[in-house]
Amino acid sequence: MNFLGKTILVTGSASGIGRSCAELLLEHGASVVGLDVNQSSLTNEHYRHYTIDIRYEPKVTDALDEIEALYGKIDGLANCAGVYASSKPFYELDIDEWNKVISTNLTGLFILTKHAAKKMIKNNMGTIVNVSCIRSRIFRPDMADYAASKGGVVALTSAMALDLQQFNIRVNSVAPGFTYTGMTAKSFDNPEVRDFSEKIIPAGKIALSVDIAKVILFLLSEMANYINGETIFVDGGFKISK
Numbered sequence: 001m002n003f004l005g006k007t008i009l010v011t012g013s014a015s016g017i018g019r020s021c022a023e024l025l026l027e028h029g030a031s032v033v034g035l036d037v038n039q040s041s042l043t044n045e046h047y048r049h050y051t052i053d054i055r056y057e058p059k060v061t062d063a064l065d066e067i068e069a070l071y072g073k074i075d076g077l078a079n080c081a082g083v084y085a086s087s088k089p090f091y092e093l094d095i096d097e098w099n100k101v102i103s104t105n106l107t108g109l110f111i112l113t114k115h116a117a118k119k120m121i122k123n124n125m126g127t128i129v130n131v132s133c134i135r136s137r138i139f140r141p142d143m144a145d146y147a148a149s150k151g152g153v154v155a156l157t158s159a160m161a162l163d164l165q166q167f168n169i170r171v172n173s174v175a176p177g178f179t180y181t182g183m184t185a186k187s188f189d190n191p192e193v194r195d196f197s198e199k200i201i202p203a204g205k206i207a208l209s210v211d212i213a214k215v216i217l218f219l220l221s222e223m224a225n226y227i228n229g230e231t232i233f234v235d236g237g238f239k240i241s242k
């Protein structure tokens, strides 16, 4: 995969899957623009970071205008920013807890992608990859806010793909399974949780963030030029074992 001369935006680039995605894209020659509510420790001459909350549309449009002016075009977008569930049954969730998860995982992704897509449309090309989750399909208690947001990402991915097809822009998503990142380190550093998780994953191990990033790069690349509107589960066989 060669991303030389390509400008790729990565949200959630300060940690986990987004960070791995940014690093892997840099290794493959891309210029990477990271957008994250947190600062990034990633230093590379081809990496530029925006400390920004993707939920605030005026900040997003300002940043994207600046990026377009600096780089001339946006070739790709990986939407990796996200937050975890409030971890309560849905009937105990207050509206602020519900809104926090939905506004980040679904509405923030919509805002960023809407404005990035408008810039891609001008060049009649682009690729977008969203990050969903196995919890869009396989459920467990106390995850209603997260499951709704990630199911929404799967549906939004296909809907966006149809809207953008005429502009030569593809939109796909990945649905990771259990992955060791900033979001999950506390759980997976607990040996009991780790052992239990590894037992229920057919692959027998928890993914590293780079395992997910590799598939995101594939979907962003020309290698995936005939895949559109699709969600690929990257879960070590977890979904098919259920």
Ligand SMILES: NC(=O)c1ccc[n+]([C@@H]2O[C@H](COP(=O)([O-])OP(=O)(O)OC[C@H]3O[C@@H](n4cnc5c(N)ncnc54)[C@H](O)[C@@H]3O)[C@@H](O)[C@H]2O)c1
Residues within 6 Å of the ligand: 011, 012, 013, 014, 015, 016, 017, 018, 035, 036, 037, 038, 052, 053, 054, 055, 080, 081, 082, 083, 084, 104, 105, 108, 131, 132, 133, 134, 175, 176, 177, 178, 179, 180, 181, 182, 183, 184, 209
């Ligand atoms: N780790 C897993 O097991 C797992 C499994 C399935 C899906 N996912 C999804 O993968 C994506 C990446 O998660 P991760 O595991 O790498 O977690 P992470 O916490 O390591 O990284 C998420 C990043 O998103 C950023 N972020 C959060 N809210 C933001 C906002 N409003 N604006 C801008 N940036 C924001 C955070 O600052 C953080 O750097 C998320 O969408 C998550 O739901 C993770």
